[in-house]
Structures are given as structure tokens and as C-alpha cells.
Amino acid sequence: MTALKLTNVCKSFGKIEVLKNISLDVEEGEFVVFVGPSGCGKSTLLRVIAGLEDATSGTVEIGGEIVNTVPPAKRGIAMVFQSYALYPHLTVEGNMALGLKQEGQPKDVISSRVEKASHMLSLDQYLARRPSELSGGQRQRVAIGRAIVREPKLFLFDEPLSNLDAALRMRTRIEIATLHKALDASMIYVTHDQTEAMTLADKIVVLRDGIVEQVGAPMELYNNPANQFVAGFLGAPSMNFLSAAEVGGNPDQVLGIRPENLRINGEGQLGGRVMHVEKLGGDTNVLLTSPGGDEITVRLFGQHDISPEADVRLGFDPAHAYYFDAAGNRLRA
Ligand SMILES: Nc1ncnc2c1ncn2[C@@H]1O[C@H](COP(=O)(O)OP(=O)(O)OP(=O)(O)O)[C@@H](O)[C@H]1O
Numbered sequence: 001m002t003a004l005k006l007t008n009v010c011k012s013f014g015k016i017e018v019l020k021n022i023s024l025d026v027e028e029g030e031f032v033v034f035v036g037p038s039g040c041g042k043s044t045l046l047r048v049i050a051g052l053e054d055a056t057s058g059t060v061e062i063g064g065e066i067v068n069t070v071p072p073a074k075r076g077i078a079m080v081f082q083s084y085a086l087y088p089h090l091t092v093e094g095n096m097a098l099g100l101k102q103e104g105q106p107k108d109v110i111s112s113r114v115e116k117a118s119h120m121l122s123l124d125q126y127l128a129r130r131p132s133e134l135s136g137g138q139r140q141r142v143a144i145g146r147a148i149v150r151e152p153k154l155f156l157f158d159e160p161l162s163n164l165d166a167a168l169r170m171r172t173r174i175e176i177a178t179l180h181k182a183l184d185a186s187m188i189y190v191t192h193d194q195t196e197a198m199t200l201a202d203k204i205v206v207l208r209d210g211i212v213e214q215v216g217a218p219m220e221l222y223n224n225p226a227n228q229f230v231a232g233f234l235g236a237p238s239m240n241f242l243s244a245a246e247v248g249g250n251p252d253q254v255l256g257i258r259p260e261n262l263r264i265n266g267e268g269q270l271g272g273r274v275m276h277v278e279k280l281g282g283d284t285n286v287l288l289t290s291p292g293g294d295e296i297t298v299r300l301f302g303q304h305d306i307s308p309e310a311d312v313r314l315g316f317d318p319a320h321a322y323y324f325d326a327a328g329n330r331l332r333a
């Protein structure tokens, strides 16, 4: 069954159109990630699904029921925010139990659900602490626990990891993926971090300026982007874009090649001058400028000694080249 169905959803604040005709299906058990640059409407879309904002037009269906006029608490969803939004005067246990108490659940149901969720999230030993006595990662786990105990049909996450440091972000990301498998629930996860999108999603929805640019599995979008925006958004370092004239092509077209698909060798199709070398240990990123003045990044596996200022040739397999028209639409051979 479809967990969520959006049909022609529009949202305006006064004269500003923030969401433009969004239609989308989320299947039961699916992990869907909304990704896009700051201000593209990700949080607004999540808030419309949650019922914290009304859609200006269009329908929101959850579990087969149109919920446009159903209040947030009755939509069978639970939302986790970037800011955690925990009650400072309540303990971990109190924070996790609160929503269930408000629903009027019996005591034994509340305690068994809180126990199960705290075990899943390794929070057992912190149940009596208050949020101020926890680390950022532990607080975020409490916020996730508070969502889990409600046993929602649909989880909504709005950038839940962006307040955490890189190592903790990675660990919590893996925890969320594991949790998704264990709970077998539908999840929608908002982020502007393409790594989170690539690693967590069954399906990625790329948004720009309130419009869905492309929907698909991570590798589908990575290998087969519909346009220059999607091609440039997914992948780090991002895809290189240069004038097709640099390789003797049509100057009105843009050539796109991913950094890992370029090699530095004696007879490549493309010229470049090394400007900077980033040695990451496992990888080396070489930043160059093309004769036409375009910036190029080459990602090499392992460690390499490459001198700045060197003039080199860059080679690539034509099968790895993408072409776009001046408007950024993908051109297919
Ligand atoms: N209550 C509001 N009134 C007017 N404009 C709003 C309101 N809420 C959001 N907007 C505007 O809608 C646009 C989308 O905002 P939204 O918060 O959905 O972006 P986002 O994709 O979540 O960005 P970020 O990655 O920075 O969180 C922005 O231009 C924002 O200024």
C-alpha cells in the first residue's frame, strides 16, 4: 500500500510560492530522502505532510486517507526535528513517555514501549537523566525514541543530524538505517547533505525552488541524472562541468565528468594545469584549471605526488561523459 501520496501540492506564503505542484508516492516501508539546497522548500513540504502547515492546494493522503483537514496528532505520524525539542524539566523517560500519556495510553503500554525504544537506542542507562545531562548525540536519540514509542505509520525527520559532529553523524546515520530495517516503517528524511541522501535512501527526491527535479534510487540518480542540477548535486567532490568546446565539441553544450572518471596521463583528451593538491590519505583530489578557464577536480585513489603548476593531460572514457544543453537539460546520445 502507499504510505503517503501527494497530489499537486502547492504552498504559498502570501505571494511567495514555496511549493509548486508536488506529486509523489511513498510506499509502505520505504525510506525516502528529500534533498536540495537551503530554501528549496524541504522543511515546508515536511510540515505540510505533518499538518503543521496547510497546503494551499492539492491533496495529502496518508495510508489511503486524505488528511488535509486532519490535525497533526491524528495523522499517525511522528516528527523528529533538528533542534531535538526536548522538555528540559523532564527526564529521558518522561520525555519519551509524554506523547503516550497525552494519548491516554495505559501505564503498562507506556512502560513497555519506552523500555523497548530505549533498549533499541542504547539509552537504558540514561532514563533518569535530564536533557541537560546528555550529549548532543544522546539528546537526538531521545528525540528519535520519543517518535518510536508512538509507533507511527510514517516517520518524518528534518535534518536530525546536522547538530552533531562528523563522527557522531556517521554513527547516528548508521543507527537510523538499522532502525529503519528493524521497525519496517515508512520514513521521510530531509537533509541538504548528499552523503546522507545517498547512504540512507531507497528513493531520493531532489528539490529545487519548490519543484521536484528528479525522483529515483540513489545510484539511478547518480548514474543517470536528468539534468545538470541533479548531476552537480549528488556526488562529492561534485561533477565537473566545462564547455564541450574544450574537447572539440559544441560550444553551446556543457560537458560533465565526475572527478573519479578522470585520469591524469600523457595522452588525455583534455588539458589542465594543476592548481592545488589535496592529500586525504586514502584519496588525492587534484584541482586544475582547463585552458578555457574551467575548474576541474580529479579524484585519484590512494596517495600521489603531483606538483602544483604542472601542465598535464586528462583522459576519460567517453562512456562516462555527460552532455547538457545551455538550459542544463541532459542531452542523450
Ligand atoms: N512562514 C513562512 N513565511 C514566509 N516564507 C516562508 C515561511 N516558511 C518558509 N518560508 C520560505 O519558504 C522557502 C522554503 O523554506 P524551507 O524552510 O522549506 O526551506 P528548506 O529547504 O527546509 O531550507 P533549509 O535547508 O535551509 O532548512 C524559503 O524561501 C523560506 O524563506
Ligand SMILES: [Mg+2]
Pocket: 042, 043, 044
Ligand atoms: Mg529546512
